Amino acid sequence: MRVDNLDQALSEALHQEVREEVYCIDRLEERVVAEIEGRIPRRGVLDFFRRMLAPTRGARIGQLATVGVTAVVFLTLGVFLAGRITPSHQAILTPVMASTTNGQNQVLFVMPAPGANSVSVVGNFNGWEATPLADENGDGIWTASISLPDGRYEYAFVVDGRWWGQDPLADGYVHSFGEYNSVRYVGQVGGGA
């Protein structure tokens, strides 16, 4: 046999062999999968947790990923709910704080006074008699919403009996009896308060 014909002869021999054994590879993939499935036990809930607690590297990565995703979900949910339930810090410091109904403006007075026992606001809108502020959620931010007609108002906060006339949210300040009074214009065009 010439060397040139050797490759061809080998090729034919292999093809012949394959043709004869073709039944062996018929539906081979399906049979392999079926075999594997038959050997793998079914996983229950306990198996899931066992795998979660398994000290293998892959399991640890799985744990971290699960904890991370859960934290992100809860954090996002918390921020969303917090924004809806309580005013954000930015909202507290926003000077537009009045809504108008029937010529009256609901004016919000805000005084940060952590640890204070009592906070009130006195001004020329209430005859300089104390109107109490409340800190219902105990975060140290005391608030009161007072209905006022349009106008210019002078006022001060009284924190545990001490007058505080420099409200950061005021439109201005004046001196009165040697102390400060805050001034707020209620009913400004283009502004809430």
Added chain:
Amino acid sequence: MRRLLIVLCIGLLLSTSFVLSAEPTIDDVQQAFIALTPTHADEIMSAFSLGFEQGRLQVGSTLHLVDRLIGYEGEQGNKEGILITIAHALQDDLPAAILVEKAEEGMARSVPLDLILNGVKGQPRILGLTEREYLLSATRDTLYSKGIFSTPPGTKAVAQSLSLVRFDTLVSEIADTLADYVESGGSPLEGHLLYQQVSDRLTDLASLKVPIVQPDDAQLVLERVTPTDLTSVVLRIFE
């Protein structure tokens, strides 16, 4: 059912009479004056009655002031002095509500009555009710001199005349601005600063959704009153 209706009607009548009786009356104010100063009660009541008629004072706020004065620690002469100063302002045809307000604020701040009435001539300068009455009077006179008047109720309006409420508002706000300026340590000789303060106040009040000062009134004052006029007004309390 009928008994229930009768009971409801009686309850309604009782609650209505209770509410009506809770409203302060001029008689209540008079009784309070008598309790505070029997000797001057008639004289003070006469002036305050005029204020009630003109709408310059409210019965409720006046009674609140007198009750507060009665319970406030201080000399009887100063208590009477505060009421007499307000009465004098009313007799002089001035908007006295701002004096009532200042007296209330002073007492709320536990300021001695003598200081509320007469102020302090040091630094910082604190204006008493007598000086504030001066400012009201000088401001009113300045507006008159610039041809800005109020029209007495029932009389025919003349050019540049404003209703009493509008005129009073101008006088009160300008005088209060000048007082704020002095109490913050400003010099009366800086007329342009005084003018700027007055301009800011009137403009802010005129630009509210429901203007406290009518924009035309603010413009009229700012066109006619000069920085020198305001300096002259303030200098009167330094004399």
